[in-house]
Amino acid sequence: MWKRVSRRAVRRCRRLEGELRFLRSCGGGLGSIVCDPKWMERRFRNRGGYLGERIDLQEVWAGCEGAGRKHGWRQETIPVDGRLSLLAWIRSQGVSGDVSRLRRVYISAGIHGDEPAGPVAAWRLMERNRWPEGLDLWVVPCLNPMGLAQNRREGPDGFDLNRDYRHLRSPEVRAHVAWLERQPDFGVSFCLHEDWEAAGFYLYELNPHGMPSVAETLLETVAQVCPLDLSPMIEGRPAQGGLIRPVVDPELRPEWPEAFWLVYRGRAMVSYTLEAPSDYPLEVRVRALVTGMEAALQAWWVRLSDMVKP
């Protein structure tokens, strides 16, 4: 028997269809997007968890593959025991040395399956291809494919993969770390996330070596396309202008996120974790991540050029 569908549900469905059409029509580009205030409204849709838009991971991976072919990336498969493999894309000139290390940039996304904006942003960054010329790039667009398929934060074993980088209990994180260990050290790393409870965009910086920071540039740029969370405390940590610089002793933390492994195992000099607010439309979150990343990488390249000037 047909159930009567409320007008509200029909409106919601149409809005979602419109968003997805809008996203597809943009392809990898943001250039055609007109800044419309309706996209900047907080929706308060997420209650008790993420209830927003879903994406098709195969479409994202196919998009990365196409962009990778077009722009000269090498694709690598990261096999995971008994599970779906992970995919990575690399574009590197393969030069060694200290300066070269600083040129190397690592970007990951999709470790939490209920955060679709990161994988879409990684695809879009590859498609737009606006990287500073001298950077070598490593991109892993989705670290939790099963979670993404089910719109679930955790991995297939039911625990948070982004707390597994100290003890490596899950096949996904073990495979990812084994792959990372075969890569050279990075200058800077970026982990793309979302937060369904956040009032606006915010950023973590782990910078134990006091490298020149790109945090302010990143946040100032994001503020033009997405509201920032300006709370003095975010996730229980002091914050300023959307920036959290956690003071942590990694030895005291029983569970490590990916960014900890990268920085405290000495594989990245500095790490940024970008958190887009899931209560805004997917397009706003993707745009926040993409424009923030592009600004941060330009700033990193300028700082790097200053550092190695004769």
Ligand SMILES: [Zn+2]
């Ligand atoms: Zn996350």
